[in-house]
Amino acid sequence: MTVRLxxxxxxxxTDLVPVVxxxxxxxxxxxxxxxxxxxGHLRSALAYDLWRRWLNYRGYAVTLVRNVxxxxxxxLAGVENSSEPWWALAxxxxxxxxxxxxxxxxxxxxxxxxxxxSVQNMLxxxxxxxxxxxxxxxxxxxxDVYFDTASWPNYGELTRQKPADMEAAPDADPRGKRDARxxxxxxxxxxxxxxxxxxxxxxxxxxxxxxIECSAMAQRYLGDRFDIHGGxxxxxxxxxxxxxxxSNAAGLAFANHWVHNGLITVGGAKxxxxxxxxxxxxxxxxxxxALAARYYLSSAHYRSTMDYSDGALGEAVSAxxxxxxxxxxxxxxxxxxxxxxxxxxxxxxxxxxxDLAIPQALAxxxxxxxxxxxxxxxxxRATAAICRAEVVAMVDVLGINPLAPEWQxxxxxxxxxxxxxxxxxxxxxxxxxxxxxxxASADRxxxxxxxxxxxxxxxxxxxxxxxxx
Numbered sequence: 001m002t003v004r005l006x007x008x009x010x011x012x013x014t015d016l017v018p019v020v021x022x023x024x025x026x027x028x029x030x031x032x033x034x035x036x037x038x039x040g041h042l043r044s045a046l047a048y049d050l051w052r053r054w055l056n057y058r059g060y061a062v063t064l065v066r067n068v069x070x071x072x073x074x075x076l077a078g079v080e081n082s083s084e085p086w087w088a089l090a091x092x093x094x095x096x097x098x099x100x101x102x103x104x105x106x107x108x109x110x111x112x113x114x115x116x117x118s119v120q121n122m123l124x125x126x127x128x129x130x131x132x133x134x135x136x137x138x139x140x141x142x143x144d145v146y147f148d149t150a151s152w153p154n155y156g157e158l159t160r161q162k163p164a165d166m167e168a169a170p171d172a173d174p175r176g177k178r179d180a181r182x183x184x185x186x187x188x189x190x191x192x193x194x195x196x197x198x199x200x201x202x203x204x205x206x207x208x209x210x211x212i213e214c215s216a217m218a219q220r221y222l223g224d225r226f227d228i229h230g231g232x233x234x235x236x237x238x239x240x241x242x243x244x245x246x247s248n249a250a251g252l253a254f255a256n257h258w259v260h261n262g263l264i265t266v267g268g269a270k271x272x273x274x275x276x277x278x279x280x281x282x283x284x285x286x287x288x289x290a291l292a293a294r295y296y297l298s299s300a301h302y303r304s305t306m307d308y309s310d311g312a313l314g315e316a317v318s319a320x321x322x323x324x325x326x327x328x329x330x331x332x333x334x335x336x337x338x339x340x341x342x343x344x345x346x347x348x349x350x351x352x353x354x355d356l357a358i359p360q361a362l363a364x365x366x367x368x369x370x371x372x373x374x375x376x377x378x379x380x381r382a383t384a385a386i387c388r389a390e391v392v393a394m395v396d397v398l399g400i401n402p403l404a405p406e407w408q409x410x411x412x413x414x415x416x417x418x419x420x421x422x423x424x425x426x427x428x429x430x431x432x433x434x435x436x437x438x439x440a441s442a443d444r445x446x447x448x449x450x451x452x453x454x455x456x457x458x459x460x461x462x463x464x465x466x467x468x469x
Contacts, residue, residue, distance in 0.1 A: 003058055005228070006303060006355050008236065008258040009158050009244075013355060018227050019256065024060045025226035026052065027218040027255065029235055030112070032069040032210075033093040034078045037100045037281040039297065039308065040264045040271055044232045046294065047261040047302040047356075049106040050398065051230070054352050057344075057397050065221045066109040067214060068094055070116050071207055073171075076193060086197055087116075100281035103290045104297075105399045105406060111221050115208065119199050121216040122208045125250055126185045126201075134249040135185055138176025143188020143204030146172070147211075147246050149181045155245045158258065159237045169238060171209060183242050184209035211242040218243075219252060229255035233263055233303075262305045271308075279308055288313040291407045295320055295400050301359055319366070323395060324402035326369045326376075330388040331403075333376055342389040344397060358398070365394045423454060427463045 003016045018024050028048045031041055045066070052062045070090040079086045094114075101108075126145055129135035134151045138144040149155045155163055168180035172187060189198040189205040198205040208216075218226065231240060240258065247254040263270070266277045285293045296316035300306050343349075345368065351360035372387030395401040426445050433441040446456055456463050 003055065003353050004355055005257060005259055008260045011160075014257070016227070016257070018060070019225055022059070022061060024055050024062045024228065025222040026062060026064045026228045026230060027214070027222055027226060028064065028066040028109070028229075029214055029231035029239065030066040030068050031094075031097050032072050032074055033090045033097060034072065034074040035093060037093075037097045038271065038278045039281060039284050040232065041097065042100060042104055042106075042281050042284070042293070043264055043297045043306065044261050045101055045106050046104060046297050048230050050298060050302070050358065051228075051259075051356060052107065053397055053399060054356060058353075062110075063222065064109045065111045065113070065218065067217050068097075068112060068114045069210065069213060070094065070114045071197060072115075072210060076197060086194055096282075100285065103285050104294050105290065113217050113221060115213040115217070118213070118217050118220055119208060121220050122212045123186075123199075123201055125212060125216050125219070125246070128250045129185065129246060132249060132251070134246070136178070137203045138188070140176045141204075142173070142176055143186070143201075143206045144172055144176050144184060145186035145203050146177055146182040147185055147242065147249075148178060149183070149245070150179055152245050152249050154248065156241065158241045158244050161237070161241075166238075183211060183238065185212045185246070211239055212246060214239070215243050215247045215250075215252075215254075218254070219247070224251075225253035226255060228257045228259055230259045230261070233260045236260055261302045262300075265305060265307045267309055268307060288317055291400060291402060292316040292320055298358055298398065298400075299362060302356055319362075320400065320402050322366070323369055323391065323400075326372050327388065327391065327401075327403050329376060330372060330384055334381055334385050334388065342386065342393055344393045345390050348390075348394055352397075361394070361398070365391065365398075368394070423449065427456070431463065 004013050005016055006012070007014050016024070026048060028045075030045075031037065048064065048066070052064050055062050070087070075086050075090050079089050082089075126135060129147065130137070130145070133148075135145055135147050138146065149163055156166065163181055166181050168174065169177075169183040172184035174180055185208070186201060186203060187206050187209055188203070189195075189207075197207055199207060218229070229240070229243075244254060244258075264279075265271060266279060269275060269277060271278055287293075288296075292313050293316075296313050297306075299316065299319075344352075345364055348361050348364040351357040351364065354360075368387050368390050372384050372391060375381075375384035375387060392401065396404070401407065426449060430442045430445040433439070433445070449456060
């Protein structure tokens with residue numbers, strides 16, 4: 001069957017027809033490494049890991065590029081009141097992202113370029129835009145360079161907006177702009193910024209704007225035209241809209257398809273640092289184990305909104321226990337029959353081919369698990385062996401095989417759940433002590449937890465814990 005995907009630009013379900021037969025090039029907007037990863041970052045990376053795994057299963061050679069934005073306003077702001085250099089912050093946080101991805105079984109991308117390593121490509125692309133009349137240096141000699149949105153008739157086509165209805169671009173001082181919607185391609189150096197955060201350019205020292213980074217890196221690693229551009233739904237505007245405009249204006253065909261994964265809410269509210277309701281990746285994975293975390297984040301359709309709440313991982317843990325119990329039972333009871341290999345069942349592949357419909361694919365997985373258990377109960381070894389082989393094929397494709405070597409540490413999930421119960425009990429006692437203004441008792445509980453290498457983080461929505469690495 002043909003793999004189909006939902007194209008955000010055309011807003012239609014469409015066949016995937018690769019630029020090069022048998023190969024698929026995917027560019028995914030990776031993190032801006034200014035602070036620790038949260039579960040939204042994990043879900044986005046996992047969505048494209050699943051796309052990659054399925055396309056590999058279908059016989060495609062996939063080149064997956066996921067960038068790291070390691071120079072940005074937010075990174076510089078993160079060290080304003082710190083002695084830590086901006087590049088040290090960026091690298092430290094990048095390591096946290098890499099660790100979280102690895103724990104979740106997300107395979108490393110084919111290439112993972114940092115923005116700071118592609119500045120020359122960005123300068124070349126900016127120069128091309130100026131040459132074509134689609135960009136201009138600021139007249140105030142600030143060193144800023146802007147994309148001229150009025151010069152590009154198709155501006156707004158990705159999100160189907162008219163420029164007149166768009167908000168002003170807040171990414172640079174507007175005094176040098178011809179139009180408030182024009183966005184920064186290059187940001188001139190300011191004396192208040194670290195000298196190390198500036199590169200030489202024809203328009204003066206400075207650093208790249210956010211949007212030009214991805215256009216330049218996608219072209220560098222995938223060429224002028226490639227198959228899929230992915231990212232979170234929150235990036236459609238302005239980031240992806242601006243990427244599309246500046247790339248096309250520079251003469252690049254750019255992405256054939258745009259794919260966007262849905263976001264995660266917490267208790268019905270958008271997850272954000274300002275609301276204090278972010279669920280950080282390390283704590284989330286520690287809470288129930290990496291395998292259950294992967295299952296949970298992949299269980300909803302990748303384009304849907306997921307609402308996270310306490311206890312949400314329980315169903316994932318139970319589902320994995322059912323699968324693992326069947327596979328272990330089959331190994332014990334089938335002997336030589338257990339080595340049977342097979343492809344995934346047709347209903348599973350049909351669901352995966354249909355815009356990666358994993359909820360429907362999981363339904364097939366659990367149906368075959370139930371059928372396999374029934375066959376073992378009836379001593380129907382041949383049917384049980386087929387069911388086992390199909391279950392193994394499906395969980396291997398999804399990266400959730402509880403018997404796979406990479407998940408053997410996942411057996412610590414029950415212990416993690418037990419620890420979570422004990423720690424939360426102590427947190428409740430601490431909160432009661434604080435409410436009674438018994439700060440000595442509250443501090444004693446924090447010290448006891450710290451002695452066990454358990455760190456607390458107090459937020460407006462309550463206290464959260466994590467194990468020190």
